[in-house]
Amino acid sequence: QYSYGDVSQRVFPEGFKFGVATAAYQIEGAWNEDGKSENIWDHATHENPEWIDGKTNADVTCDSYHKFKEDVKLMKDLGVNFYRFSISWTRVLPDAVEGSKLNEKGVAYYNNLIDELIANGIEPYVTIFHWDTPQSLETHGGWLNDTIIDNYVYYARQLFISYGDRVKKWITFNEPQQICEQGYETAQKAPFLKLHGVGDYQCFHNVVRAHGKIYRIYDKEFRPVQGGEIGITADAVYAFPKTNSVSDQMAAEQFIEFYYGWFIHPIMIGNYPPIVIERVDELSKQEGRVTSRLPKFTEEEIDMIKGSSDFLGLNHYTTILATFGDPDSFPNPSHDRDCGVLTSRDPSWKPSAAPWLYEVPTGFYHLLLWIKEHYNNPRVIITETGWAGSGEELDDPDRVQYIRNYLSELLKAIYDDGCNVIGYTIWSLMDNFEWTYGYTNKFGLTYIDFEDPNRTRIPRTSYKVYQKIISTRRLISD
Numbered sequence: 001q002y003s004y005g006d007v008s009q010r011v012f013p014e015g016f017k018f019g020v021a022t023a024a025y026q027i028e029g030a031w032n033e034d035g036k037s038e039n040i041w042d043h044a045t046h047e048n049p050e051w052i053d054g055k056t057n058a059d060v061t062c063d064s065y066h067k068f069k070e071d072v073k074l075m076k077d078l079g080v081n082f083y084r085f086s087i088s089w090t091r092v093l094p095d096a097v098e099g100s101k102l103n104e105k106g107v108a109y110y111n112n113l114i115d116e117l118i119a120n121g122i123e124p125y126v127t128i129f130h131w132d133t134p135q136s137l138e139t140h141g142g143w144l145n146d147t148i149i150d151n152y153v154y155y156a157r158q159l160f161i162s163y164g165d166r167v168k169k170w171i172t173f174n175e176p177q178q179i180c181e182q183g184y185e186t187a188q189k190a191p192f193l194k195l196h197g198v199g200d201y202q203c204f205h206n207v208v209r210a211h212g213k214i215y216r217i218y219d220k221e222f223r224p225v226q227g228g229e230i231g232i233t234a235d236a237v238y239a240f241p242k243t244n245s246v247s248d249q250m251a252a253e254q255f256i257e258f259y260y261g262w263f264i265h266p267i268m269i270g271n272y273p274p275i276v277i278e279r280v281d282e283l284s285k286q287e288g289r290v291t292s293r294l295p296k297f298t299e300e301e302i303d304m305i306k307g308s309s310d311f312l313g314l315n316h317y318t319t320i321l322a323t324f325g326d327p328d329s330f331p332n333p334s335h336d337r338d339c340g341v342l343t344s345r346d347p348s349w350k351p352s353a354a355p356w357l358y359e360v361p362t363g364f365y366h367l368l369l370w371i372k373e374h375y376n377n378p379r380v381i382i383t384e385t386g387w388a389g390s391g392e393e394l395d396d397p398d399r400v401q402y403i404r405n406y407l408s409e410l411l412k413a414i415y416d417d418g419c420n421v422i423g424y425t426i427w428s429l430m431d432n433f434e435w436t437y438g439y440t441n442k443f444g445l446t447y448i449d450f451e452d453p454n455r456t457r458i459p460r461t462s463y464k465v466y467q468k469i470i471s472t473r474r475l476i477s478d
Protein backbone atom coordinates (compact mmCIF):
# COMPACT_ATOMS: atom_id res chain seq x y z
CA GLN A 1 0.00 0.00 0.00
CA TYR A 2 3.02 2.34 0.32
CA SER A 3 4.38 4.13 -2.70
CA TYR A 4 8.08 4.70 -3.16
CA GLY A 5 10.17 6.84 -5.45
CA ASP A 6 8.96 10.41 -5.90
CA VAL A 7 8.36 11.80 -2.43
CA SER A 8 5.16 13.49 -3.56
CA GLN A 9 3.78 10.02 -4.30
CA ARG A 10 4.58 8.66 -0.86
CA VAL A 11 1.62 8.15 1.42
CA PHE A 12 1.85 8.78 5.15
CA PRO A 13 1.66 5.32 6.73
CA GLU A 14 -1.59 4.01 8.11
CA GLY A 15 -1.98 5.07 11.72
CA PHE A 16 0.32 8.08 11.29
CA LYS A 17 -1.39 11.03 13.00
CA PHE A 18 -1.43 14.76 12.39
CA GLY A 19 -1.96 17.47 14.97
CA VAL A 20 -1.41 21.07 16.03
CA ALA A 21 -0.02 22.40 19.31
CA THR A 22 -0.45 25.30 21.73
CA ALA A 23 0.41 25.99 25.39
CA ALA A 24 -1.75 27.38 28.20
CA TYR A 25 0.11 30.60 29.00
CA GLN A 26 0.55 31.44 25.33
CA ILE A 27 -3.15 31.21 24.37
CA GLU A 28 -5.57 31.17 27.30
CA GLY A 29 -5.53 34.67 28.75
CA ALA A 30 -7.90 35.01 31.75
CA TRP A 31 -4.77 35.10 33.88
CA ASN A 32 -6.60 35.86 37.13
CA GLU A 33 -10.11 34.67 36.34
CA ASP A 34 -12.20 32.10 38.22
CA GLY A 35 -9.66 31.53 40.97
CA LYS A 36 -6.47 31.10 38.94
CA SER A 37 -3.34 32.20 40.82
CA GLU A 38 -0.17 33.77 39.49
CA ASN A 39 2.51 31.79 37.63
CA ILE A 40 6.09 32.85 36.85
CA TRP A 41 5.13 34.30 33.47
CA ASP A 42 2.29 36.39 34.91
CA HIS A 43 4.75 37.55 37.53
CA ALA A 44 7.66 38.37 35.22
CA THR A 45 5.58 40.13 32.56
CA HIS A 46 3.81 42.25 35.20
CA GLU A 47 6.88 43.09 37.29
CA ASN A 48 9.36 43.56 34.44
CA PRO A 49 7.42 44.39 31.27
CA GLU A 50 10.61 45.71 29.67
CA TRP A 51 11.92 42.13 29.38
CA ILE A 52 9.27 41.43 26.72
CA ASP A 53 9.15 42.88 23.17
CA GLY A 54 6.60 45.69 23.11
CA LYS A 55 6.14 45.32 26.90
CA THR A 56 3.32 42.90 26.15
CA ASN A 57 2.01 39.97 28.18
CA ALA A 58 -0.49 37.13 27.86
CA ASP A 59 -3.18 38.53 30.18
CA VAL A 60 -5.63 38.19 27.29
CA THR A 61 -3.61 36.87 24.30
CA CYS A 62 -5.85 34.60 22.11
CA ASP A 63 -8.52 34.54 24.85
CA SER A 64 -8.87 30.79 24.43
CA TYR A 65 -10.24 30.56 27.96
CA HIS A 66 -13.43 31.99 26.47
CA LYS A 67 -13.01 30.99 22.84
CA PHE A 68 -11.99 27.33 23.02
CA LYS A 69 -15.04 26.28 21.03
CA GLU A 70 -13.84 28.40 18.12
CA ASP A 71 -10.40 26.76 18.42
CA VAL A 72 -11.97 23.32 18.26
CA LYS A 73 -14.06 24.32 15.24
CA LEU A 74 -10.89 25.52 13.49
CA MET A 75 -9.21 22.19 14.17
CA LYS A 76 -12.23 20.20 13.08
CA ASP A 77 -12.17 22.03 9.72
CA LEU A 78 -8.43 21.55 9.48
CA GLY A 79 -8.94 17.81 9.90
CA VAL A 80 -6.30 17.10 12.56
CA ASN A 81 -6.36 13.83 14.47
CA PHE A 82 -5.20 15.34 17.74
CA TYR A 83 -4.71 18.61 19.62
CA ARG A 84 -1.66 19.04 21.84
CA PHE A 85 -2.39 21.64 24.53
CA SER A 86 -1.11 22.22 28.06
CA ILE A 87 -2.86 22.56 31.40
CA SER A 88 -2.17 25.53 33.64
CA TRP A 89 -1.08 24.30 37.08
CA THR A 90 -2.24 27.50 38.84
CA ARG A 91 -5.68 27.28 37.19
CA VAL A 92 -6.44 23.83 38.59
CA LEU A 93 -4.45 24.09 41.84
CA PRO A 94 -4.12 27.77 42.84
CA ASP A 95 -2.23 26.90 46.04
CA ALA A 96 0.02 24.59 43.98
CA VAL A 97 1.34 22.43 46.83
CA GLU A 98 0.77 18.79 47.66
CA GLY A 99 -2.59 18.29 49.37
CA SER A 100 -4.07 21.63 48.28
CA LYS A 101 -7.60 21.98 46.94
CA LEU A 102 -8.69 21.76 43.32
CA ASN A 103 -10.23 24.87 41.80
CA GLU A 104 -13.56 23.59 40.46
CA LYS A 105 -13.89 26.25 37.77
CA GLY A 106 -10.37 25.67 36.53
CA VAL A 107 -10.96 21.92 36.40
CA ALA A 108 -14.24 22.51 34.54
CA TYR A 109 -12.51 24.56 31.84
CA TYR A 110 -10.37 21.62 30.76
CA ASN A 111 -13.29 19.18 31.13
CA ASN A 112 -15.25 21.31 28.68
CA LEU A 113 -12.32 21.58 26.28
CA ILE A 114 -11.65 17.83 26.37
CA ASP A 115 -15.33 17.00 25.86
CA GLU A 116 -15.61 19.44 22.98
CA LEU A 117 -12.54 17.90 21.32
CA ILE A 118 -13.82 14.36 21.67
CA ALA A 119 -17.28 15.32 20.40
CA ASN A 120 -15.51 16.59 17.28
CA GLY A 121 -13.38 13.52 16.80
CA ILE A 122 -10.10 15.14 17.94
CA GLU A 123 -7.90 13.30 20.41
CA PRO A 124 -6.53 15.34 23.34
CA TYR A 125 -2.74 15.14 23.86
CA VAL A 126 -2.07 16.85 27.16
CA THR A 127 1.17 18.51 28.23
CA ILE A 128 1.17 18.58 32.03
CA PHE A 129 3.79 21.32 32.32
CA HIS A 130 4.65 23.90 29.66
CA TRP A 131 6.80 26.38 31.64
CA ASP A 132 4.18 28.10 33.84
CA THR A 133 5.54 27.25 37.30
CA PRO A 134 3.34 28.53 40.13
CA GLN A 135 4.89 31.76 41.44
CA SER A 136 4.30 30.54 45.01
CA LEU A 137 6.71 27.66 44.34
CA GLU A 138 9.23 29.85 42.54
CA THR A 139 9.65 31.92 45.70
CA HIS A 140 11.00 28.70 47.22
CA GLY A 141 13.43 28.15 44.36
CA GLY A 142 11.11 26.57 41.80
CA TRP A 143 12.90 23.79 39.93
CA LEU A 144 16.09 24.33 41.96
CA ASN A 145 14.37 22.99 45.07
CA ASP A 146 13.70 19.26 45.11
CA THR A 147 10.52 19.72 47.15
CA ILE A 148 8.92 20.72 43.85
CA ILE A 149 9.04 17.05 42.79
CA ASP A 150 6.30 15.95 45.16
CA ASN A 151 4.21 19.04 44.43
CA TYR A 152 4.44 18.29 40.71
CA VAL A 153 3.60 14.63 41.28
CA TYR A 154 0.53 15.62 43.29
CA TYR A 155 -0.58 18.05 40.55
CA ALA A 156 -0.10 15.48 37.77
CA ARG A 157 -1.97 12.87 39.78
CA GLN A 158 -4.96 15.23 40.06
CA LEU A 159 -4.96 15.49 36.26
CA PHE A 160 -5.02 11.70 35.81
CA ILE A 161 -7.90 11.48 38.31
CA SER A 162 -9.86 14.33 36.70
CA TYR A 163 -9.25 13.69 33.01
CA GLY A 164 -7.61 10.28 32.59
CA ASP A 165 -10.87 8.60 31.62
CA ARG A 166 -10.73 10.61 28.35
CA VAL A 167 -7.08 11.66 27.96
CA LYS A 168 -4.91 8.80 26.68
CA LYS A 169 -1.72 10.71 25.80
CA TRP A 170 0.19 12.54 28.49
CA ILE A 171 3.38 14.56 28.13
CA THR A 172 5.01 15.20 31.48
CA PHE A 173 7.22 18.16 30.52
CA ASN A 174 7.70 20.38 27.50
CA GLU A 175 11.37 20.95 26.71
CA PRO A 176 13.50 20.59 29.83
CA GLN A 177 16.20 22.41 27.84
CA GLN A 178 14.21 25.65 27.76
CA ILE A 179 12.94 25.28 31.34
CA CYS A 180 16.41 24.80 32.79
CA GLU A 181 18.86 26.46 30.40
CA GLN A 182 16.84 29.50 29.53
CA GLY A 183 15.03 29.73 32.87
CA TYR A 184 17.95 29.18 35.25
CA GLU A 185 21.12 29.68 33.24
CA THR A 186 20.82 32.27 30.47
CA ALA A 187 17.81 34.26 31.76
CA GLN A 188 15.97 34.16 28.43
CA LYS A 189 12.82 32.71 30.00
CA ALA A 190 11.08 32.94 33.37
CA PRO A 191 12.19 32.95 36.13
CA PHE A 192 15.06 34.82 34.33
CA LEU A 193 17.92 33.63 36.53
CA LYS A 194 21.60 33.53 35.54
CA LEU A 195 23.05 30.59 37.44
CA HIS A 196 25.50 29.57 34.73
CA GLY A 197 26.50 25.92 34.73
CA VAL A 198 24.93 25.26 38.13
CA GLY A 199 21.22 26.16 38.18
CA ASP A 200 20.60 24.47 34.84
CA TYR A 201 21.95 21.11 36.06
CA GLN A 202 20.11 21.31 39.39
CA CYS A 203 16.89 22.20 37.61
CA PHE A 204 17.03 19.31 35.20
CA HIS A 205 17.96 16.86 37.95
CA ASN A 206 14.64 17.72 39.61
CA VAL A 207 12.67 17.76 36.36
CA VAL A 208 13.82 14.30 35.31
CA ARG A 209 13.25 12.79 38.75
CA ALA A 210 9.72 14.28 38.81
CA HIS A 211 9.22 12.82 35.33
CA GLY A 212 10.38 9.34 36.38
CA LYS A 213 8.31 9.38 39.54
CA ILE A 214 5.05 10.32 37.83
CA TYR A 215 5.72 7.83 35.03
CA ARG A 216 5.97 5.00 37.56
CA ILE A 217 2.79 6.15 39.31
CA TYR A 218 0.85 6.33 36.05
CA ASP A 219 2.18 2.95 35.01
CA LYS A 220 1.24 1.25 38.26
CA GLU A 221 -1.95 2.98 39.37
CA PHE A 222 -3.58 4.54 36.33
CA ARG A 223 -2.57 2.64 33.21
CA PRO A 224 -4.27 -0.61 34.26
CA VAL A 225 -7.60 1.25 34.45
CA GLN A 226 -7.18 4.11 31.98
CA GLY A 227 -4.97 2.42 29.39
CA GLY A 228 -3.16 5.54 28.14
CA GLU A 229 0.45 6.41 27.37
CA ILE A 230 2.84 8.84 29.00
CA GLY A 231 6.12 10.33 27.79
CA ILE A 232 8.30 13.42 27.73
CA THR A 233 8.92 16.04 25.03
CA ALA A 234 12.45 17.37 24.53
CA ASP A 235 13.61 19.81 21.90
CA ALA A 236 16.61 19.00 19.77
CA VAL A 237 18.65 21.29 17.57
CA TYR A 238 20.61 19.12 15.13
CA ALA A 239 24.33 19.83 14.52
CA PHE A 240 26.30 19.36 11.30
CA PRO A 241 30.11 19.50 11.52
CA LYS A 242 31.31 22.90 10.29
CA THR A 243 33.84 21.20 7.99
CA ASN A 244 34.56 17.55 7.22
CA SER A 245 37.39 17.43 9.75
CA VAL A 246 37.32 14.72 12.40
CA SER A 247 37.46 17.42 15.05
CA ASP A 248 34.32 19.13 13.75
CA GLN A 249 32.55 15.79 13.52
CA MET A 250 33.37 15.20 17.18
CA ALA A 251 32.14 18.70 18.01
CA ALA A 252 28.78 18.04 16.33
CA GLU A 253 28.33 14.80 18.25
CA GLN A 254 29.34 16.48 21.51
CA PHE A 255 26.88 19.30 20.91
CA ILE A 256 23.97 16.89 20.46
CA GLU A 257 24.93 14.93 23.59
CA PHE A 258 25.17 18.13 25.66
CA TYR A 259 21.97 19.73 24.38
CA TYR A 260 19.78 16.66 23.82
CA GLY A 261 21.44 13.56 25.28
CA TRP A 262 21.64 15.39 28.61
CA PHE A 263 17.84 14.98 28.90
CA ILE A 264 17.14 11.87 26.92
CA HIS A 265 20.06 9.57 27.76
CA PRO A 266 18.83 9.13 31.37
CA ILE A 267 15.43 8.08 30.03
CA MET A 268 16.46 5.92 27.06
CA ILE A 269 19.80 4.45 28.24
CA GLY A 270 20.21 5.33 31.93
CA ASN A 271 22.16 8.15 33.65
CA TYR A 272 23.63 11.22 31.93
CA PRO A 273 25.72 10.68 28.77
CA PRO A 274 29.28 9.57 29.70
CA ILE A 275 30.80 12.57 27.88
CA VAL A 276 28.65 14.98 29.91
CA ILE A 277 29.57 13.35 33.23
CA GLU A 278 33.26 13.25 32.32
CA ARG A 279 33.54 16.86 31.20
CA VAL A 280 31.43 18.52 33.87
CA ASP A 281 33.16 16.52 36.63
CA GLU A 282 36.60 17.38 35.24
CA LEU A 283 35.91 21.08 34.75
CA SER A 284 34.34 21.29 38.23
CA LYS A 285 37.58 19.87 39.64
CA GLN A 286 39.64 22.41 37.71
CA GLU A 287 37.46 25.16 39.19
CA GLY A 288 38.50 23.89 42.64
CA ARG A 289 35.08 22.56 43.60
CA VAL A 290 34.76 19.70 46.05
CA THR A 291 31.68 18.30 44.28
CA SER A 292 30.76 18.32 40.63
CA ARG A 293 28.29 20.89 39.33
CA LEU A 294 26.49 17.90 37.73
CA PRO A 295 24.36 16.20 40.41
CA LYS A 296 24.53 12.41 40.75
CA PHE A 297 21.63 9.98 40.60
CA THR A 298 21.33 7.10 43.07
CA GLU A 299 21.15 3.59 41.56
CA GLU A 300 17.44 3.51 42.35
CA GLU A 301 16.89 6.79 40.57
CA ILE A 302 18.73 5.55 37.50
CA ASP A 303 16.44 2.50 37.39
CA MET A 304 13.30 4.55 38.02
CA ILE A 305 14.11 6.95 35.18
CA LYS A 306 15.43 4.43 32.68
CA GLY A 307 12.63 3.36 30.32
CA SER A 308 10.21 5.98 31.64
CA SER A 309 8.73 7.15 28.35
CA ASP A 310 6.22 5.22 26.25
CA PHE A 311 7.12 7.43 23.28
CA LEU A 312 9.68 10.10 22.62
CA GLY A 313 8.13 13.53 22.09
CA LEU A 314 10.38 15.54 19.80
CA ASN A 315 10.25 19.27 19.17
CA HIS A 316 12.49 20.16 16.29
CA TYR A 317 12.85 23.45 14.45
CA THR A 318 16.40 24.01 13.31
CA THR A 319 20.07 23.00 12.90
CA ILE A 320 23.49 24.59 13.58
CA LEU A 321 27.10 24.07 12.45
CA ALA A 322 29.52 22.88 15.13
CA THR A 323 33.24 23.38 15.77
CA PHE A 324 35.26 23.32 19.02
CA GLY A 325 35.87 26.74 20.57
CA ASP A 326 38.55 28.19 22.84
CA PRO A 327 37.40 27.48 26.44
CA ASP A 328 38.01 31.14 27.28
CA SER A 329 35.41 32.21 24.76
CA PHE A 330 32.62 30.92 27.03
CA PRO A 331 31.43 32.20 30.43
CA ASN A 332 33.11 30.24 33.23
CA PRO A 333 31.43 28.14 34.45
CA SER A 334 28.64 27.53 31.97
CA HIS A 335 26.86 24.76 30.16
CA ASP A 336 28.30 26.17 26.92
CA ARG A 337 31.84 25.92 28.28
CA ASP A 338 31.16 22.39 29.51
CA CYS A 339 30.06 21.54 25.98
CA GLY A 340 32.93 23.48 24.40
CA VAL A 341 31.27 23.89 21.00
CA LEU A 342 30.93 27.09 18.95
CA THR A 343 27.84 27.28 16.78
CA SER A 344 27.19 29.09 13.52
CA ARG A 345 24.91 28.96 10.50
CA ASP A 346 25.48 28.22 6.87
CA PRO A 347 24.90 31.38 4.82
CA SER A 348 22.68 29.43 2.43
CA TRP A 349 20.11 28.60 5.14
CA LYS A 350 16.90 30.60 5.00
CA PRO A 351 16.31 32.74 8.12
CA SER A 352 12.88 33.18 9.72
CA ALA A 353 11.61 36.09 11.82
CA ALA A 354 12.92 34.28 14.91
CA PRO A 355 16.69 34.90 15.22
CA TRP A 356 17.35 31.27 16.23
CA LEU A 357 15.28 29.62 13.52
CA TYR A 358 16.63 28.77 10.04
CA GLU A 359 15.15 26.32 7.57
CA VAL A 360 17.36 23.21 7.36
CA PRO A 361 15.18 20.26 6.32
CA THR A 362 18.10 17.81 5.97
CA GLY A 363 18.99 18.44 9.62
CA PHE A 364 15.59 17.05 10.57
CA TYR A 365 16.27 13.89 8.55
CA HIS A 366 19.69 13.38 10.12
CA LEU A 367 18.32 14.01 13.61
CA LEU A 368 15.74 11.26 13.11
CA LEU A 369 18.55 8.90 12.04
CA TRP A 370 20.65 9.97 15.04
CA ILE A 371 17.78 9.12 17.40
CA LYS A 372 17.17 5.79 15.68
CA GLU A 373 20.83 4.81 16.00
CA HIS A 374 21.49 6.08 19.52
CA TYR A 375 18.26 4.97 21.19
CA ASN A 376 17.36 1.79 19.33
CA ASN A 377 14.65 3.18 17.07
CA PRO A 378 12.10 4.36 19.65
CA ARG A 379 8.53 5.42 18.80
CA VAL A 380 8.82 9.14 18.09
CA ILE A 381 6.03 11.69 17.97
CA ILE A 382 6.99 15.05 16.50
CA THR A 383 5.24 17.20 19.11
CA GLU A 384 6.30 20.55 17.56
CA THR A 385 7.84 22.02 14.47
CA GLY A 386 7.04 25.36 12.90
CA TRP A 387 8.06 28.58 11.20
CA ALA A 388 8.13 32.17 12.47
CA GLY A 389 6.91 35.08 10.37
CA SER A 390 6.75 38.69 11.44
CA GLY A 391 4.17 40.19 9.11
CA GLU A 392 0.43 40.19 9.30
CA GLU A 393 0.02 38.56 5.90
CA LEU A 394 -2.42 35.75 5.28
CA ASP A 395 -0.38 34.36 2.43
CA ASP A 396 2.64 32.65 3.98
CA PRO A 397 4.67 30.85 1.30
CA ASP A 398 7.74 30.54 3.54
CA ARG A 399 5.78 28.59 6.15
CA VAL A 400 4.23 26.42 3.46
CA GLN A 401 7.67 25.64 2.12
CA TYR A 402 9.07 24.84 5.53
CA ILE A 403 6.23 22.43 6.26
CA ARG A 404 6.49 20.70 2.90
CA ASN A 405 10.27 20.38 3.02
CA TYR A 406 10.36 19.06 6.59
CA LEU A 407 7.56 16.59 5.90
CA SER A 408 9.37 15.39 2.82
CA GLU A 409 12.48 14.62 4.92
CA LEU A 410 10.24 12.91 7.46
CA LEU A 411 8.83 10.61 4.78
CA LYS A 412 12.38 9.82 3.69
CA ALA A 413 13.34 8.84 7.24
CA ILE A 414 10.29 6.60 7.52
CA TYR A 415 10.52 4.91 4.11
CA ASP A 416 14.24 4.82 3.35
CA ASP A 417 15.52 4.27 6.87
CA GLY A 418 12.68 2.73 8.85
CA CYS A 419 12.52 5.44 11.51
CA ASN A 420 9.59 4.77 13.82
CA VAL A 421 7.86 8.17 13.65
CA ILE A 422 4.15 7.90 14.40
CA GLY A 423 2.88 11.47 14.43
CA TYR A 424 3.56 15.06 13.47
CA THR A 425 2.48 18.34 15.05
CA ILE A 426 2.65 21.91 13.82
CA TRP A 427 3.39 24.75 16.21
CA SER A 428 0.97 26.45 16.17
CA LEU A 429 -2.75 26.38 15.53
CA MET A 430 -2.76 30.18 15.74
CA ASP A 431 -0.57 33.21 16.39
CA ASN A 432 0.02 33.58 20.12
CA PHE A 433 2.26 35.07 22.81
CA GLU A 434 5.80 34.03 21.85
CA TRP A 435 7.47 34.41 25.29
CA THR A 436 10.05 37.24 25.37
CA TYR A 437 9.35 37.99 21.70
CA GLY A 438 5.82 38.95 22.69
CA TYR A 439 3.61 39.18 19.60
CA THR A 440 6.47 39.92 17.17
CA ASN A 441 7.08 36.30 16.13
CA LYS A 442 4.07 34.67 14.49
CA PHE A 443 3.92 30.88 14.29
CA GLY A 444 0.23 30.45 13.45
CA LEU A 445 -1.47 28.51 10.70
CA THR A 446 -4.15 31.01 11.65
CA TYR A 447 -3.75 34.77 11.87
CA ILE A 448 -5.00 36.76 14.87
CA ASP A 449 -5.11 40.54 15.13
CA PHE A 450 -4.33 41.15 18.80
CA GLU A 451 -5.93 44.60 18.64
CA ASP A 452 -9.23 43.06 17.60
CA PRO A 453 -11.39 42.61 20.73
CA ASN A 454 -12.93 39.50 19.15
CA ARG A 455 -9.55 37.94 18.42
CA THR A 456 -11.02 36.60 15.18
CA ARG A 457 -9.08 33.60 13.87
CA ILE A 458 -8.34 33.81 10.14
CA PRO A 459 -6.78 30.80 8.37
CA ARG A 460 -3.60 31.43 6.39
CA THR A 461 -2.54 29.68 3.18
CA SER A 462 -0.49 27.24 5.26
CA TYR A 463 -3.69 26.17 7.05
CA LYS A 464 -5.24 25.23 3.70
CA VAL A 465 -2.10 23.41 2.59
CA TYR A 466 -1.91 21.43 5.84
CA GLN A 467 -5.62 20.62 5.47
CA LYS A 468 -4.91 19.17 2.05
CA ILE A 469 -1.86 17.20 3.22
CA ILE A 470 -3.97 15.66 5.98
CA SER A 471 -6.91 14.78 3.75
CA THR A 472 -4.80 13.32 0.93
CA ARG A 473 -2.09 11.96 3.24
CA ARG A 474 0.40 13.06 0.57
CA LEU A 475 2.58 16.05 -0.21
CA ILE A 476 1.01 16.60 -3.63
CA SER A 477 1.34 20.14 -4.89
CA ASP A 478 -1.71 22.08 -5.99
Ligand code: PNW
Residues within 6 Å of the ligand: 023, 174, 175, 178, 235, 236, 237, 315, 316, 317, 318, 356, 384, 427, 434, 443
Ligand atom coordinates in the same frame (compact mmCIF):
# COMPACT_ATOMS: atom_id res chain seq x y z
C1 PNW B 1 9.16 25.89 21.55
N1 PNW B 1 15.24 25.88 19.45
O1 PNW B 1 10.39 26.33 22.08
C2 PNW B 1 8.11 25.99 22.65
O2 PNW B 1 7.70 24.72 23.09
C3 PNW B 1 6.92 26.84 22.32
O3 PNW B 1 6.26 27.24 23.51
C4 PNW B 1 7.38 28.03 21.50
O4 PNW B 1 6.36 28.96 21.30
C5 PNW B 1 7.90 27.49 20.18
O5 PNW B 1 8.95 26.56 20.38
C6 PNW B 1 8.41 28.55 19.23
O6 PNW B 1 9.53 29.18 19.79
C7 PNW B 1 11.57 26.21 21.38
O7 PNW B 1 16.20 26.64 19.75
C8 PNW B 1 12.52 27.19 21.51
O8 PNW B 1 15.39 25.06 18.52
C9 PNW B 1 13.75 27.09 20.89
C10 PNW B 1 14.02 25.99 20.10
C11 PNW B 1 13.06 24.99 19.95
C12 PNW B 1 11.84 25.11 20.59
